[in-house]
Amino acid sequence: MQFYVDGFRGGDPDIRNAAPCRRNRGHHAPLPEKVDVLIAGCGPAGLCLAAQLSQFPEIETMIVERKPGPIEKGQADGINTRTMEMFQAFGFGEQVKREGYWVNQTTFWSPDPKNPERIQRIGRVQDVPEDSSEMPHTLINQARVHELFLDVMRNSPSRLEPDYSWSVRDVSIDNSTDDYPVTVTLENTGINAGETKTVQANYVVGCDGARSNVRTAIGGQLHGDAAHQAWGVMDILANTDFPDVRQKCLVASSSEGNILILPREGGYLFRMYVELDKLNPDERVSSRNFTEADMIAAANRIMKPYTIDVKQVVWWSIYEIGHRLTDRFDDVPAGEDRNPRVFTAGDACHTHSPKAGQGMNVSMQDTFNLGWKLVHVLQGRSDASLLRSYSAERWAEAKRLIDKDHEWSRIMSAPPGKSELDGGHMPRFQKQFIENLEFTGGLAVKYGPSALTAASSHQALATGEEIGRRFHSAPVVRVADAMRMQLGHVAEADSRWRIYAFTGAKDGSAPGSAIHRLADWLETDPSSPVVKYTRQGEDIDAVIDLRAVFQQHFDELAYEDMPSLLKPSKGRLGLQDHEKVFCVDHKGLGDIYDMRGIDREHGCMIVVRPDQYVANVLPLDAFTELSEFFAVFLVPAG
Numbered sequence: 001m002q003f004y005v006d007g008f009r010g011g012d013p014d015i016r017n018a019a020p021c022r023r024n025r026g027h028h029a030p031l032p033e034k035v036d037v038l039i040a041g042c043g044p045a046g047l048c049l050a051a052q053l054s055q056f057p058e059i060e061t062m063i064v065e066r067k068p069g070p071i072e073k074g075q076a077d078g079i080n081t082r083t084m085e086m087f088q089a090f091g092f093g094e095q096v097k098r099e100g101y102w103v104n105q106t107t108f109w110s111p112d113p114k115n116p117e118r119i120q121r122i123g124r125v126q127d128v129p130e131d132s133s134e135m136p137h138t139l140i141n142q143a144r145v146h147e148l149f150l151d152v153m154r155n156s157p158s159r160l161e162p163d164y165s166w167s168v169r170d171v172s173i174d175n176s177t178d179d180y181p182v183t184v185t186l187e188n189t190g191i192n193a194g195e196t197k198t199v200q201a202n203y204v205v206g207c208d209g210a211r212s213n214v215r216t217a218i219g220g221q222l223h224g225d226a227a228h229q230a231w232g233v234m235d236i237l238a239n240t241d242f243p244d245v246r247q248k249c250l251v252a253s254s255s256e257g258n259i260l261i262l263p264r265e266g267g268y269l270f271r272m273y274v275e276l277d278k279l280n281p282d283e284r285v286s287s288r289n290f291t292e293a294d295m296i297a298a299a300n301r302i303m304k305p306y307t308i309d310v311k312q313v314v315w316w317s318i319y320e321i322g323h324r325l326t327d328r329f330d331d332v333p334a335g336e337d338r339n340p341r342v343f344t345a346g347d348a349c350h351t352h353s354p355k356a357g358q359g360m361n362v363s364m365q366d367t368f369n370l371g372w373k374l375v376h377v378l379q380g381r382s383d384a385s386l387l388r389s390y391s392a393e394r395w396a397e398a399k400r401l402i403d404k405d406h407e408w409s410r411i412m413s414a415p416p417g418k419s420e421l422d423g424g425h426m427p428r429f430q431k432q433f434i435e436n437l438e439f440t441g442g443l444a445v446k447y448g449p450s451a452l453t454a455a456s457s458h459q460a461l462a463t464g465e466e467i468g469r470r471f472h473s474a475p476v477v478r479v480a481d482a483m484r485m486q487l488g489h490v491a492e493a494d495s496r497w498r499i500y501a502f503t504g505a506k507d508g509s510a511p512g513s514a515i516h517r518l519a520d521w522l523e524t525d526p527s528s529p530v531v532k533y534t535r536q537g538e539d540i541d542a543v544i545d546l547r548a549v550f551q552q553h554f555d556e557l558a559y560e561d562m563p564s565l566l567k568p569s570k571g572r573l574g575l576q577d578h579e580k581v582f583c584v585d586h587k588g589l590g591d592i593y594d595m596r597g598i599d600r601e602h603g604c605m606i607v608v609r610p611d612q613y614v615a616n617v618l619p620l621d622a623f624t625e626l627s628e629f630f631a632v633f634l635v636p637a638g
Contacts, residue, residue, distance in 0.1 A: 001091065002579065005571035012155075014091065019057030019157040031163065031197050032062060034180050036378055038201040039063040040168040040214050042070065044142065045346035045363035046207035047149035051090060052371035052493055054156035059378050061160055062199065066167035066189045066208075070150065074235065074315035075142040076360035077264060077271060081128055082442025082470060083361045084135035085612065086368055089493040092148045093135065100138030101265050103127045107244045108430040111254040118305045119251060123430050127248065129437055131595065134473050134486050137441065140265050142360060165190025166197075171204055171217035173331060173341050182341050203374060203387075204342045207367065210324075212348035218331040220344060222351065224324030224402070230276040230288060231353075232295035234316035237268055242306040245270060250433070256301040269314065274298050279320065292316045321353040323406045325398055329366075329391035339384040340391070343370060350398040352405040361442050362401055366394050372495040372610035381533065381543065382633050393447050404439055407432075445469065447613060451632045454607075454616040461604035462502070462617045463597030471500075471608045474592040475585040479554045480578040484587055488612070490547060490579070495610045497630075501548045501620060502593070504603035508552060509561040514603065514620045515548050519563030521623055522546060528623075529630035530565075535637040539570040541577075543634070549592060550583040551600065557583060 003013040023032060037053055039046045042065035053061040079087070079096060087093040106127050112120040128137050153160040169187040180200035188195040206214025210222065242261075249261040257275030264270050274295045277288065292313045300307055326349040330340035346363030370390045376382035438444045446468040447453045453468045465472060473488025491498055499522075507513045522530045523540070533543045548566055550557055559567075559581065566580045584591050593600050605626065607616040616629055 002577070005573070005575055007573060014151075015155040016055075016157045018159055022057065022159055023060070025159070025161050031166075031186070031199060032060065034200045035060045035062040036202045037061045037205065037374060038182075038184050038199060038203075039205045039207060040212075041065060041207035041209060041346075041348075042067070042146065042162050042164075043207055043209065043346060043363065044076070044145060044149075044360045045348075045367045046205070047146055047153070048364040049205060049207070049345070049367035049371050049374075050160060050162075051149045051152040051156075052368070052495070053374065054153045054158045054160035055494060056375055056379070057156075057158040059158075059375065061158065062163060062201075063160070064163045064166040064168065064186060066165070068165050068190055070146055070162075071143045073141060073143055074317065077139045077141060077262065078358075078360065079138045079140060079145070080358070080361045080440060080442040081133035081135045081137055082445070083364060084138060085133060085470065085473070085488065086364065086493070087148075088135065088489055089491050089612065090149070090152055091492070092152070095148065096138055096140055096145075097136060099144065099265055100136075100140035101263050103137040103139060103248050103262075106248045106250065106433065108433075109244075109249060109251040111252070116254040119253060119303065121244065125430065125434055125437075127437075128441065131590075132438070132441055132443060134475075134488070139262055139271075144265075145360070168204075168206070168208060168213045168217075169196065171206075171214055171342060173218075175338065175341075202341070202378070205367070205370065206342070206344040206348045207346050207363070208348055210347045210351050212344060214342065215326065215344045215348050218342050218344075219333070220326045220328065220349065222324035222326055222349075224322060224351075226320055226322040229321050230279055230290065230318060231321065232274045232276055232290060232292075232298070232316065232318050233271065234274070234292055234295050235264065235269060235271050235314040236310050237312040237314065238270075238308050238310040240303075240306060240308040242303055242308065250430075251302060253302040253304070257298065259299060259302050272299055274302070276318070288318075290318045322351055323353070323402050324351045325349070325395075325402050329395055329398075330387075332388075332391075340387050343387075343390060345370065345394075349395075350402060352402055358401055358405065358440070358442070362398065365397075365442070365445070368493075368611050369394055371493075375495040376634075381635055383635060386633055389450060389452055392450070396448070397445050400444070404436065443470065445613075452609060452615055453613070454629060456617075458604065458617045458619060458622070461599045461602065461619065462606055465596050465598075465606050465614050465617065467614050467617055469614060470612050471498075471606070471614050472596060474595045475589040476549060476582040476592055477554050477585050477587070478579060479550070479557055479559055479581040479583055482554050484585060484589070487547075487549065487582060487592065490545075491608070491612060493610075496541070497544045497610060497615075498608040499544060499546045499626075500606045500608065501546060502598045502603045502606070503548065503550050504620065505551060505600050507603060507620075508550070509557045509559070511561060515550075515566075516563050518605070518620050518623075519546065519548075519565040523563070523565040525623075527627045529627055529634065532627075532636045533630065533634045540565065540568045541570070544630075545580075547580050547582065550581070551593060552583055553586045554583045557581075 050063045108123040109119045170185040174181045182201040251259040260273040262271040331342040345366035473486045605618045
């Protein structure tokens, strides 16, 4: 983390200097008449987007929530490794690591063949495979995740806060103008319930759940099916003789159904997903009037010979499994050639079961994808056509999620005697879990070739950094201060592109080397994307941030000989940045070249998008290709 670039000040460095001319957010202050982006819903998707946009005070952002304030408990709790990598970019990954429960092992229980009325442990699986991510799989209250995003917003230059007790009633779009073409009708849900206000917006993002008014307003519908199976979920404080209660467990009984146990933060709390009754095709779960007592009784039947003594039910809910997806994530109908103005994200455009632990994670990844694109367009760095890529990229990933979750839910709820949940050395639900660890970790996402994701012409130069997948971090040592760290952790949620330049075997810090030629071209040549897209008065890394990794140890490199672009002067005071040069970790945690298949002889450039996905792999001297890549979607500085 870097600070003091614009001068020293005391206090918490996470609290950024406030921007002038901010909106009055006093208790009786009026709502704004016009905004750049209006976000509906303070769930994970909405807050992830708001936290990104809050860093740019020139972008007027408003986020509304129908509830009177933030949630305190319940709802989702699983944070997969990909989302933890994203949290690191927002600055609170380490905090979640400290507070959350780490899912290290998953255990599997099924009926004892000798006594089917009793369950027995039949296997254990390491939950996060070695070197799949430097981050753990964690469990933490969704309300705490909300609070962490809210802190980012409050501490941002814009001091962004939600407008509670307001919901979106309707949205209309005037496609004949580019000047605040979206009219949003807001309805008060608080003390002045029913009162309406209108706000003009350039863009609207509906993160307002499965019953989304934003989705309805743009003609979107959720299509899919239901499993007609009632499940209950409860967060409880309880005593039990079940030995694996502090491990993630999948439990299948012979005739009473199945349970998923998820330990929670704090050492005592845990969550249970409990299978209840099958529903008739025309029946809704609400008609059964299930209570927490029904869940506790079912859990005790499923867990025999073990028992559970519940001391406190902190939160509970009953739900029916459904798998639904909209046909598009924006307001542009199929076949119509225009740029979108209204978007949906999270449950507003895809719903599924909670047992794969993907709902909150995928929702946040939706808006992490959208956020930097909105910033680029609203800052004038990209044409508005860039926003077409959001629906194209995220719909395909949501479809994959729905298909996988459908398969997993069917296995978890298979009727007794249908073999998938029955005995054997490795029951199907354990085998399925192992086969899908990459998916459940959020690491299976791969964006196909597009303007933002290049073809794999030079993939052989970095076989472990696949184009279209997230940049896979690895240990390095920062040369200026011999600091051992993860290379991926230099990336912040700041809408900047990164170029990681890996030097070749004969390339050192001396002038004339390949890294000097690349850095000098990027800094001075008129065709360089750094020169073309950085505006007058901006830091030289405001749009594209170059970092270099050398194969030598840090004490074998002459820092004073490094190219000027790798130690640039920045900020109001023109202070030199010393944190852009790295070398391999020679202290035993692993060599990034070996770990990520980097070509040692020739080295390479890895271009990484603002949302941490690999966009291109190029030779170090591929100046023309690099320039042509950025020219497709960035607008030259005026």
